[in-house]
Amino acid sequence: MFLKQLQYLREIERYKSFSKAAKACGVSQPALSRAIRQLEDELGVVIIDRKKKVFGITGDGTRVLKWAHDILRGISELRNEVSVTRQAIAGIVKIGVIPTAVHIVPLLLEAVQERCGDFASEVHVLPNVAIIEKLVSKEIDIGIMYYDQCPQAKSFEVHTLYAEQQVLAASGAFQLPDGEDISWDAASRVPLALLIKEMRCRQLVDVGFQTAGVEPTIRLETNSLELIHAEVMAGKVATILPISSFPLRVPSPGRLKMRRLPGFSPGAVGVVRLSEPATQEFAAEVWDSVLKTRLQDDLDLLCKPSA
CATH class of the missing domain: 3.40.190.10 (Periplasmic binding protein-like II)
Known part of the structure; x- marks a missing residue:
């Protein structure tokens, strides 16, 4: 048994696809398939149910996967322990x-x-x-x-860290209402760069506009916060994001105007293990x-x- 086989198995479980797992592992699909076959032969069990049209892992495969996760985690911790010793640090x-x-x-x-x-x-x-x-x-x-x-x-163990505070942020190129707040109606008329709809943050923003009964003026949708920040700082668009998504060490006054959106239902960010x-x-x-x-x-x- 080789560690590579266990790593292949882990990626197969993640992607539910031999081809996607092979791409993630940087090997050909036939090579990955052979490695899993060899692992099954060595253990004497069937791990992947190849008879079903829908990808599936057998009961034996589920047990093998648990051991694979534990073994790979153990190897990772061993490497960390060696690194910690060499660097004389508390841990990784x-x-x-x-x-x-x-x-x-x-x-x-x-x-x-x-x-x-x-x-x-x-x-x-x-x-x-x-x-x-x-x-x-x-x-x-x-x-x-x-x-x-x-x-x-x-x-899983889950704890709340903080409640998000969403703001409309814009450069000095935009004229925004005075005060600390802006209405959803006023925000809808500002050209916006927003995260893509698949992201939870964007979904919460969409709820805000829908509740207010207005349609936002969207000029850019992306999954890149870096791109949104760059476009906002260039004065091309404004954005609506959690205030925690902006660099906390850079004071906003003089660089960005920020306005709270009243009536917004904030998302809560938590920590999990x-x-x-x-x-x-x-x-x-x-x-x-x-x-x-x-x-x-x-x-x-x-x-x-x-x-």
């Missing part, structure tokens, strides 16, 4: 975070450093679904995502540090919309 934490919460990660890492000292981190920017997948496959330790998208199951006991003391300390960090206070202080 792997985090998955949704795009609109990226800028709160430095605040969390600072809290971890204050408690644990020097450490290393690996941060993946992922959609909600991918965060759950990587938690299940034990490729990340902690996920930061929309609370309502977190599985409410005994196998597998509920099974952490195998490393450092991972447990990271989790405790995250839970004790008062992010809501930091967001209110650093990102109050400018008048």
